[in-house]
Amino acid sequence: MRKFENDCLKFLLKIVSVKSLSKDEIKVSKIIAQEMRTLGYDSVKTDKFGNVVGFIGSGKKKILYDAHTDTVGIADRTQWKTDPYKAVFKNGNVYGRGASDDKGCVAAMVYAGALIKEQRLLGDFTLCVSASAREEIGETQWLDFILKDLKFRPDCVVIGEPSDLKIIRGHKGRAEFKLTVRGKSVHASIPHKGINAVHRAADFIKRIELLNKKYKAAKLGKPVISVTQVETQNASINTIPDNCSFYIDRRNVDGESEKQIVDEIKRACGPHTGIIYKKFYSAWILGKEHRLTKTASAAYKKIFRANPKICLWPFCTNGSFTMGDRNIPSIGFGPGEEKLAHVANEYIRFADVAEAVKFYSIFPLTFCSQKIK
Numbered sequence: 001m002r003k004f005e006n007d008c009l010k011f012l013l014k015i016v017s018v019k020s021l022s023k024d025e026i027k028v029s030k031i032i033a034q035e036m037r038t039l040g041y042d043s044v045k046t047d048k049f050g051n052v053v054g055f056i057g058s059g060k061k062k063i064l065y066d067a068h069t070d071t072v073g074i075a076d077r078t079q080w081k082t083d084p085y086k087a088v089f090k091n092g093n094v095y096g097r098g099a100s101d102d103k104g105c106v107a108a109m110v111y112a113g114a115l116i117k118e119q120r121l122l123g124d125f126t127l128c129v130s131a132s133a134r135e136e137i138g139e140t141q142w143l144d145f146i147l148k149d150l151k152f153r154p155d156c157v158v159i160g161e162p163s164d165l166k167i168i169r170g171h172k173g174r175a176e177f178k179l180t181v182r183g184k185s186v187h188a189s190i191p192h193k194g195i196n197a198v199h200r201a202a203d204f205i206k207r208i209e210l211l212n213k214k215y216k217a218a219k220l221g222k223p224v225i226s227v228t229q230v231e232t233q234n235a236s237i238n239t240i241p242d243n244c245s246f247y248i249d250r251r252n253v254d255g256e257s258e259k260q261i262v263d264e265i266k267r268a269c270g271p272h273t274g275i276i277y278k279k280f281y282s283a284w285i286l287g288k289e290h291r292l293t294k295t296a297s298a299a300y301k302k303i304f305r306a307n308p309k310i311c312l313w314p315f316c317t318n319g320s321f322t323m324g325d326r327n328i329p330s331i332g333f334g335p336g337e338e339k340l341a342h343v344a345n346e347y348i349r350f351a352d353v354a355e356a357v358k359f360y361s362i363f364p365l366t367f368c369s370q371k372i373k
């Protein structure tokens with residue numbers, strides 16, 4: 001392994017070894033900012049939430065790379081063969097929480113900036129490498145900040161998330177709801193005198209599940225809907241509960257609006273079920289013939305001397321904000337496999353991280369090339 005790759009590996013091991021759940025990214029952000037400075041980034045900015053950006057170059061075309069530094073938790077610790085918060089490098093793989101989702105991409109993007117400088121791959125572009133916080137909980141204010149306060153309006157965005165080195169030109173969106181069902185509390189020995197909110201909620205949950213049978217496939221595939229959490233506040237086990245709340249995760253496809261989805265849920269559960277909380281992230285697709293898709297393919301061919309696989313992600317990323325909401329042409333590309341995200345014994349093949357560094361480093365110059373129509 002040459003020194004540059006070895007340094008990148010060390011950096012990846014270091015950031016995987018720092019626990020960084022959503023809203024707790026400050027520590028890892030300091031390490032990333034320091035690495036960017038050491039690697040010769042032209043400027044580095046951080047904020048109090050644990051976001052970091054580093055800039056390379058000052059040319060006309062503006063390119064944003066974004067990968068997130070927060071990770072999900074570990075659930076059952078006994079399922080892990082190694083300490084999830086102490087990265088291990090074994091048989092060419094880096095093991096640990098966040099190795100694949102999404103610190104492999106963070107390391108590759110940060111090191112691409114360095115490789116651009118080292119190999120003089122500079123051109124008429126300004127590259128902004130963003131290591132963003134709070135992606136797992138869907139807070140995209142940071143990207144909004146880059147666009148508004150830093151006045152960095154990108155001509156294109158590359159979202160670094162596990163794609164197994166495939167080019168991604170779109171993904172499903174996501175909607176999140178909390179519904180609260182009301183009832184009437186009585187002693188559990190006389191349930192007929194009250195209204196059991198949990199039993200009412202069970203009926204609604206069944207109706208939500210049945211919606212899956214009605215969905216038709218769009219370009220991004222079929223929508224899916226699931227109830228992912230149920231809770232009740234009750235005085236005791238022997239009391240009929242007067243409230244039950246449940247959360248819905250719905251993956252939306254191209255052409256679906258927030259209103260359509262809210263209406264669908266209201267139709268399924270009736271007007272008396274209160275939706276008291278919701279979030280909505282748009283689905284998006286970039287055309288096969290779009291200049292950005294072609295640029296990514298050209299950069300891929302230069303590095304790998306083969307045609308890329310061009311696919312769609314079934315999951316949602318910050319691309320929902322950049323392309324879905326702001327209509328800035330975006331693509332996804334990253335090392336790591338989607339199936340290894342959020343699971344026990346998460347790992348990433350380091351060779352793929354090293355390949356991604358090459359792709360990310362050649363991409364800006366390719367984007368500036370006039371040859372791609």
Ligand SMILES: [Zn+2]
Nearest residue numbers: 068101102161
């Ligand atoms: Zn991710």
